[in-house]
Amino acid sequence: MRAETTTERKAAALAAFKDLARDPGVPKPDPILVVDNVVRRFGGLTAVEVEHVEIQRGSITALIGPNGAGKTTFFNQLTGFDTADGGTWAFNGNRMTGVPAHRVARAGMVRTFQLTKALSRLTVMENMRLGAQQQRGENFWRALIPSSWRGQEDAITEQAEELLARFKLDTKREDFAGSLSGGQRKLLEMARALMVKPELVMLDEPMAGVNPALTQSLLGHVKDLREQGMTVLFVEHDMDMVRDISDWVIVMAQGAIIAEGPPDTIMSDARVIDAYLGAHHDAPLSDKELEEQLHEAEEALEAEIEEETQK
Amino acid sequence: MDWITIISTTVKAAIGVETVLYALAAIGINIHFGYTGLLNFGQAAFMGVAGYGLAVTVAVMGLPFWLGIIVGLAAAVVLAIVLGIPTLRLRADYLAIVTIAAAEIVRLIFRSVAFKDIFGGSDGQRGFSDGFYALNPFPEGTYGIGWFSFNHRLLWVLLVGWILVGISCGIVYLLMKSPWGRVLKAIREDEDAVRSLGKNVFSYKMQSLILGGVIGCLGGFVYGLAFASVQPDIFGTETTFFAYTIVILGGAARVFGPVVGSMIFWVLLVLVNGLLSGAVESGIITFMSPVQVGPVRFILVGLGLILLLVYRPQGIFGDKREIAIDAR
Ligand SMILES: Nc1ncnc2c1ncn2[C@@H]1O[C@H](COP(=O)(O)OP(=O)(O)O)[C@@H](O)[C@H]1O
Ligand SMILES: [Mg+2]
Numbered sequence: 153m154r155a156e157t158t159t160e161r162k163a164a165a166l167a168a169f170k171d172l173a174r175d176p177g178v179p180k181p182d183p184i185l186v187v188d189n190v191v192r193r194f195g196g197l198t199a200v201e202v203e204h205v206e207i208q209r210g211s212i213t214a215l216i217g218p219n220g221a222g223k224t225t226f227f228n229q230l231t232g233f234d235t236a237d238g239g240t241w242a243f244n245g246n247r248m249t250g251v252p253a254h255r256v257a258r259a260g261m262v263r264t265f266q267l268t269k270a271l272s273r274l275t276v277m278e279n280m281r282l283g284a285q286q287q288r289g290e291n292f293w294r295a296l297i298p299s300s301w302r303g304q305e306d307a308i309t310e311q312a313e314e315l316l317a318r319f320k321l322d323t324k325r326e327d328f329a330g331s332l333s334g335g336q337r338k339l340l341e342m343a344r345a346l347m348v349k350p351e352l353v354m355l356d357e358p359m360a361g362v363n364p365a366l367t368q369s370l371l372g373h374v375k376d377l378r379e380q381g382m383t384v385l386f387v388e389h390d391m392d393m394v395r396d397i398s399d400w401v402i403v404m405a406q407g408a409i410i411a412e413g414p415p416d417t418i419m420s421d422a423r424v425i426d427a428y429l430g431a432h433h434d435a436p437l438s439d440k441e442l443e444e445q446l447h448e449a450e451e452a453l454e455a456e457i458e459e460e461t462q463k
Numbered sequence: 464m465d466w467i468t469i470i471s472t473t474v475k476a477a478i479g480v481e482t483v484l485y486a487l488a489a490i491g492i493n494i495h496f497g498y499t500g501l502l503n504f505g506q507a508a509f510m511g512v513a514g515y516g517l518a519v520t521v522a523v524m525g526l527p528f529w530l531g532i533i534v535g536l537a538a539a540v541v542l543a544i545v546l547g548i549p550t551l552r553l554r555a556d557y558l559a560i561v562t563i564a565a566a567e568i569v570r571l572i573f574r575s576v577a578f579k580d581i582f583g584g585s586d587g588q589r590g591f592s593d594g595f596y597a598l599n600p601f602p603e604g605t606y607g608i609g610w611f612s613f614n615h616r617l618l619w620v621l622l623v624g625w626i627l628v629g630i631s632c633g634i635v636y637l638l639m640k641s642p643w644g645r646v647l648k649a650i651r652e653d654e655d656a657v658r659s660l661g662k663n664v665f666s667y668k669m670q671s672l673i674l675g676g677v678i679g680c681l682g683g684f685v686y687g688l689a690f691a692s693v694q695p696d697i698f699g700t701e702t703t704f705f706a707y708t709i710v711i712l713g714g715a716a717r718v719f720g721p722v723v724g725s726m727i728f729w730v731l732l733v734l735v736n737g738l739l740s741g742a743v744e745s746g747i748i749t750f751m752s753p754v755q756v757g758p759v760r761f762i763l764v765g766l767g768l769i770l771l772l773v774y775r776p777q778g779i780f781g782d783k784r785e786i787a788i789d790a791r
Contacts, residue, residue, distance in 0.1 A: 233655065257661035269656035271649045272788050281642070282649050283660045289642030290662070292670055296637050305642065330788035341656075348661055 161379050165211040165399040169414060174421065176402075176409040177204035184209040184352055184383050185261070190229050190239030192222075192407075199225040201407045202239070207352070212374065212384040214394045214415065217404035218428055219456070223387045224266050226404065227356055231263045232256040243352065258285060262350035266357045266387070270337040272330025276321055279329050279340055280312035281305070283347025312347060319343045319373065335362035335370075342373060353377055355386035359393060360457060371397055389457050391419060391450055403427065419446055464741035469734070471610040476733035480617070480689040482725045483624035484510075484682035488706040489713070489721030490631045491679030496707070497715035498639060499671040500651030502555055505546065505562030506706050508569040509676040510683030511698030512538035515573055517684060518693050519581055521591035528594025532684065539680035542569075543673040551668045566700060574695035587694035595619075595688045620689045627685070628722060631678045636718045638674075647671055648716070679706075708768060714778030723779055731767065735760040 168181050183206035192200040200222040207213050215223050228234035230241055232253035240249045243261050251259070271279050287308070288294050289301030316322040319339045324332060329340060338358060345353060358374065359367050375397055377384050388394050394401060394415055401418040403411040405427035411418065418424060420442065428449050476482060488506050495501040516535030520526045546565055550558040573582045582588065601615040613621065638644045646667050649657045654664045687693045705728070706721075713724025739756045742748040751759065771778075777786045 231659070233658070252663075253655075253658040254661050254663050257659055262661075263659055265655070265659070269653045269659075271652035271656060273652055273785050274645070274648055278645055278648075282645055282657070282662075285661055287642045290646055292638075292643055292674075295641035295643035296634065298637065298641065301642060328784060328788050331784075344660065 161210065161381075162399070165208070165378065168208050168211065169400050172412075174411060174413040176412055177206070178412055180206040180208040182209045183207055185230070185241065185243050185385070187230065187241040188239060190226070190241060191237045192225055192229055192234065193237050198407050200229060200236075202226060202404075202409055205402060205409050205412075207383065207385055208400065209383050210378065210381065211399040212378050212386070212397055214398035214401045215385060215387045215404060216389070216391075216394060216401060216418075218453075221404040221427075222407040223404055224356055225407075227263055227354055227387070230256075231261065231354065233263075257348055257350075260349075260351035261354065262345045262348045262352070263354035264338075264341045264345055264356055264358065266360065268334070268337045268341050268361075270329040270332065270340055272328060274329055275326050276316065276329055276332070276340060277309070277312060277325045279344050280316060280347055281308050283344040284308040284311070285348055308347075315343045315346055318376075320369065333363075335366040338362050339366070339370065339373075342370075346377075350382065352383045352385065355384065357387050357389070359388060359390060367393070389453055464738075464745050464747075467610060469737035469741060472737055473730055473734045474611065475613075476729045477726045478621060478625070479729065480620060480624065480685065482729045483621065483628060484685040484689075485705060485709055485728065486628050486722045486725035487624075487631060487682035487685065488679045488702065489709040489725055490628070490635060491675035491677075491682075492703075492706045493710050493715060493717075493721045494635065494647075494671055494675035494678065497710055497717070497720070498644065498651060499647045499668060499675075500555065501551075501668060501671060501675075502559035503546075503562050503672065503675065504559050504700070504703055505566035505569075506676075506679045507698040507700060507702040508562075508566035509539045509542060509680045510686065510702065511566075511569055511573060511693075511695070512542050513680035513683035514687040514693040514698070515582060515588070515683075517687055518588035518591045521594065522588050523581060528591075528597075531591065531594075535680060535684060536677060539676045540673055543676040544669070547669045547672045551665055551672070563700060563703075566698075566703065570695050570698055573698070582695070585695060587692055589692035592688045592691040617689070620685065624685045624689075627681050631681070632718055632722065634678075639716075639718065643667075711778055712768065712771065714780035717778070717780035720778060720780045727779070728764070731764050732760055735763050 172178050172180070185207040187202055187205045190200055190202045191198065217223055225234065229236040232251050232255070240247060242248060243259055246259065248256060248259065271282070287301065288304055294300045313322065316325055319342070321336065321339060321343065324336065329337065332340060338361070342355065342358060355374070359370055362370055371393060374384060374386065398415045401413055401415050402409055403418065403424050410427055411421050411423045413421060425442065425446070429445060488510060491509065492503065492506055495503040513535035516538040517531035520531035520534045521528055546562055550561045572578060574585045576584060596616060596619065599615060599619040601618055603615050605612050605614055606618050607613055646657065646662050650664055650667060658664050683698070686697060709724035709728050710721055712727060713720030713722070736756060739748070739760060740753060743751055743753050743756060777783050
C-alpha cells in the first residue's frame with residue numbers, strides 16, 4: 153500500500169512537470185508559491201533579482217546555483233527574514249509580501265538554515281516541542297496554570313517522539329542539542345521544522361556537513377516529506393543528490409533564475425554550463441568534453457563545500 | 464575584636480533588607496538575562512520609578528498608600544514598554560546601551576533642580592511609609608532571641624519582603640517549566656530559529672522585559688518602605704551591577720540562584736567589613752585606615768568572585784554541562 157502511494161506521488165509530481173518548457177519562470181499546473189519581481193540589493197550589489205518563478209505543489213524542487221548566486225538571500229526574502237527592496241509573492245494564493253517571519257511559518261511555509269540553528273542549551277525534546285503551533289501554555293497567564301496546558305503538552309511530546317524515532321534521534325531526547333554532531337543537528341532542525349506541520353518545507357543546504365552515512369537517511373527523509381503530501385524546496389550543491397531526489401530543478405546565478413528543467417538534463421543546458429564554468433569557455437564542446445568539465449566543476453565545488461563545512 | 468557584633472550583623476545580613484531588595488532586583492535580571500538573554504542594564508531605573516512612584520503619590524499628592532503601589536507598578540510597566548519598543552527588534556547590544564542610558568536619565572531627572580518640587584532633588588522624598596506600617600500586625604516591641612532580634616517595623620518589612628521573594632520565585636518556577644518559559648530560553652539561544660517556528664519573538668521579549676522589570680521594581684518599594692525614604696543616588700548603575708553580580712554568583716537561569724546569590728553577596732560584604740574594621744580598630748592591621756575598609760571590602764569580594772568564576776563558572780546552582788556547551 154505504502155509503496156504504491158509512493159510511486160503515485162512521485163509519478164504525479166513528474167507528470168506535472170512532463171511537458172513544461174525549460175524557460176526560467178515557466179508556469180506550473182498547480183503552484184503553491186508564486187514569486188514576482190523580487191529584488192534585494194546590498195549597496196551596489198544586486199543579490200537577488202527574480203522576475204518570476206513558481207513552485208509546483210506536492211513536488212520536490214531543487215534550487216541550485218554557484219556560491220553567492222543569492223539562494224540564501226532569496227529564501228530570506230520569501231520567509232520574512234529580510235526585507236526585499238521590491239516584489240510580491242503569494243503562498244497558496246495569499247499575498248505574503250512583508251509578512252513577518254513568524255506569520256510566514258504559521259501560514260505553513262517553514263524554512264531551515266544553511267548554518268544550523270540548534271537551540272544548544274535546550275534538550276533535543278525541548279527543541280522539538282518548541283516547533284508545535286498554537287500551544288496554550290505559550291500564553292503568559294495560562295502558563296501559570298500547568299493543568300491548562302499539560303494535556304496538550306503530552307500530545308505534543310508523543311508527536312515529537314514519533315518524529316525523533318523516525319529521524320533516529322530518540323536515544324538523544326534528553327541530551328542538550330549543543331552536544332549533537334553536525335549531522336544530527338541538521339536532522340534535529342528538520343524534524344523540529346516538521347513539528348510546525350508545514351505545507352511547504354524550505355531547506356537551505358540540508359546535506360552540507362552531514363557525514364555520508366547520514367546523507368542517505370536525510371535523503372530518505374526529504375523524499376518522505378513529499379510522500380506525506382508536503383512540498384519541498386531545497387538548496388543543494390551536490391548534483392548526485394539533486395538528481396536522486398528532485399522532480400524539478402531551478403538554477404540561479406547572480407541573483408536571477410537562469411534556467412529550469414528536469415534533474416537529469418538540466419546540467420547539460422548551455423545556460424547552466426555558462427553559469428558554472430563562466431561564459432568564456434571555448435565555444436563548441438563535444439558531449440564528452442562537456443561531461444568531463446562538468447564533473448571537474450562539480451568536484452571542485454564539492455571540495456570547496458567540504459572545506460567550508462570542516463571549518 | 465567585637466565578635467558578637469561581627470557575627471550578629473553577618474547572620475542578620477543573610478536575611479536583611481539589602482538581601483531582600485537585591486534578591487528581587489536579581490530575580491528580575493535573571494528573567495531578562497538568565498532566561499531570555501536580554502541585557503537590561505537599567506534595572507535600577509525600574510526600582511527607582513517604583514520607589515518614586517510610591518513616594519510622590521503618597522507624600523506629594525497625598526493619595527493613599529495602595530494607590531502609590533499601583534502607580535509604582537504601572538510606572539515600571541510603562542518604562543519597560545518605552546525601553547522595549549525601539550530596541551527589542553534590534554541586535555541585543557542596543558538594549559544594553561539604551562537601558563544604561565535611560566537609567567541614568569531617570570536618576571538625573573529625580574535629582575534635578577527643575578523637578579525639586581516633585582521629586583525632592585538630591586534629598587529625595589520621605590514620609591510616605593505610614594500607610595504601610597499602619598498595616599503592621601506586630602505590636603510595638605522587639606522580637607527574637609538575644610542578638611538575633613528585630614524591632615516590629617523591621618520585622619514587618621522583612622516578612623513582606625520575603626513573601627514577595629517567595630511569590631516571585633514561585634512565579635518564575637511555574638513559568639520556566641511551561642511552554643512560555645521554553646520560548647524565552649529558545650530566544651536566548653537563537654531568536655531566528657524561534658521566529659522560523661512561528662513564535663512572535665518581539666512579543667515574548669517584551670513580556671520578559673515587563674515581568675523582570677516589575678519584579679525588580681518590588682525591590683524599589685522594599686527600599687523605600689524599609690528606610691522610609693528614597694534618594695536618587697540609591698538607584699544608580701552600581702545597583703544594577705550588584706544585581707548582575709548576584710545572578711552570576713547564584714547561577715544564571717536557576718530559580719533560587721538570585722536569592723542565594725544575594726544572601727552570599729551581602730553576608731560576604733558584611734563579614735569582610737566587620738572583620739576588617741575590627742582588625743583595624745584593634746591594631747592588628749596597621750596599614751589601613753578605617754575609611755579605607757569600605758572600598759577594600761569590595762576589592763576582596765571582587766577577588767572572591769573572580770575565583771568563583773575560575774573554579775565554578777556556572778555559579779553556585781549552575782549546570783556544568785551547560786557551560787561546556789556554551790564554550791563550544
Ligand atoms: N547581509 C548581507 N550584506 C551584504 N551582502 C550580502 C548579505 N547577504 C548576502 N550578501 C551577498 O549576496 C550574495 C548572495 O549571497 P547568498 O544568498 O548567501 O548566496 P548563496 O546562498 O547562493 O551562496 C553574495 O554575494 C553575498 O556576499
Ligand atoms: Mg547559501
